[in-house]
Structures are given as C-alpha cells and as structure tokens.
Amino acid sequence: GAVVSQHPSWVICKSGTSVKIECRSLDFQATTMFWYRQFPKQSLMLMATSNEGSKATYEQGVEKDKFLINHASLTLSTLTVTSAHPEDSSFYICSAREGAGNQPQHFGDGTRLSIL
Amino acid sequence: KQEVTQIPAALSVPEGENLVLNCSFTDSAIYNLQWFRQDPGKGLTSLLLIQSSQREQTSGRLNASLDKSSGRSTLYIAASQPGDSATYLCAVSSLTGGGNKLTFGTGTQLKVEL
Numbered sequence A: 001g002a003v004v005s006q007h008p009s010w011v012i013c014k015s016g017t018s019v020k021i022e023c024r025s026l027d028f029q030a031t032t033m034f035w036y037r038q039f040p041k042q043s044l045m046l047m048a049t050s051n052e053g054s055k056a057t058y059e060q061g062v063e064k065d066k067f068l069i070n071h072a073s074l075t076l077s078t079l080t081v082t083s084a085h086p087e088d089s090s091f092y093i094c095s096a097r098e099g100a101g102n103q104p105q106h107f108g109d110g111t112r113l114s115i116l
Numbered sequence B: 001k002q003e004v005t006q007i008p009a010a011l012s013v014p015e016g017e018n019l020v021l022n023c024s025f026t027d028s029a030i031y032n033l034q035w036f037r038q039d040p041g042k043g044l045t046s047l048l049l050i051q052s053s054q055r056e057q058t059s060g061r062l063n064a065s066l067d068k069s070s071g072r073s074t075l076y077i078a079a080s081q082p083g084d085s086a087t088y089l090c091a092v093s094s095l096t097g098g099g100n101k102l103t104f105g106t107g108t109q110l111k112v113e114l
Helices: none
Strands: A005-008 A009-013 A021-026 A032-038 A044-051 A067-073 A076-081 A091-097 A109-116 B004-007 B010-014 B018-025 B028-039 B046-049 B055-061 B062-067 B072-077 B086-094 B100-105 B108-113
Touching: A005 A091, A021 A032, A021 A091, A021 A109, A032 A067, A044 A067, A044 B100, A076 A091, A091 B072, B004 B062, B004 B086, B010 B018, B018 B028, B018 B108, B028 B062, B028 B072, B046 B055, B046 B062, B046 B072, B072 B086, B072 B100
Parallel strands: A009 A109, B010 B108
Antiparallel strands: A005 A021, A021 A076, A032 A044, A032 A091, A067 A076, A091 A109, B004 B018, B018 B072, B028 B046, B028 B086, B055 B062, B062 B072, B086 B100, B086 B108
C-alpha cells in the first residue's frame, strides 16, 4: 500500500516552455502533499506544502508565480514550472501524507527536468 | 531552525560487513524520524520510521535507533550486500509548523564491494 505515482519521470524541453508534473496517491487519500527539489549530489529541499482545496504554502525563496501548485483533489497534486529556464533543471520529487504530522510521507519516483 | 547532519558522507565496505550510519539533529522537538534509501536518479524508498516515543525499529537486516534527547539516530545494517549500495538519507518531522516539514540530512553514500 501507500503508493505515490509521479509523472512524467523525465522531460526535456526548450527554454520558455511551461512544464506540468503530476503526483497521485493511488491507494490512499493524501490530505497533504509536498514538493521537493534536489540538485545533483545534494539533499532534498522542500519547495512547498499543499493541503487539498487550499493554496500552497511556499518555503522562503521559492517563487510561487514560477512554481504553480494545485491540489484539487485528495489524490492529485500538480506542479507547473512556468516559463522554464536552464537554471530550473533539477530533480523534482513529490510526497503525500494521509492524516496528521506524525504519519509518514510517501514519495514518488521523481521527475528529472532538463531545460535546454 | 532544524538542521540534520549525516556522518560519514561516503562509506565503502566489503560485502558481509556490519555497518553503522549516523544522523544528528539540532531540535529535539520532533514527531518522528525516517530513514530512506535513494538509488541514483530515483526517488526515495522508506526504510524505517521511528516515532518520537520509540527507541528503535527493526526491519530485516536493518535496525534504527533514536535518542531524541541527544538528537541522534543510527541506522545499523547487518551483513551488508552489494545490493545495499545506495545513498541513505535520514529526515526528521519537526513539531515546528505542525509536523508539516521534513528536514533531510545530506546523506551517506554507501558502496558495498564484492
């Protein structure tokens, strides 16, 4: 149980393109979803937290107009990187949690984004 | 602000050896601590979750301990195998922010050689 599906796993696109990444909880209801970014040989950095039906809470230094997050249902959250540029190239990972803060987060397999 | 440190940053051992990975955190007000495994270019696989009220958790050849008062956790891997080669991350869920934040350590890159 507790499977999180992230799609696509890999995307290459031209500078200026907007890219949407989906995160789905397959067998549980994700009251909270999280988006992380990971640069090569570095750890995961939290970008934003979203609760179903509410606006996302962004971490300091993360541009909310650049990284649009939608959590429209209890099983789906999307991250849209708008007008992507080469510096946005990174590994993006989502996670989902059912219930309170003492419950574990379940992670997707990540999306490798390369902007040319 | 919670800070998580992992030592060593990299470790190379021969197959069959028992090993210990270390994780320390600065703020002891935590909900839980998790150990993850990450293979190159992949997402995270949860290995063990220790709630703040617990001292240790075991799964197969893995044993994780938690000493909340001293801000430390260890991951013990028994009889290591080449398939254990990966990066191991520990992460703490802090009470600050209602437990909504997982703070990750920088990871230990493990290589188990034949």
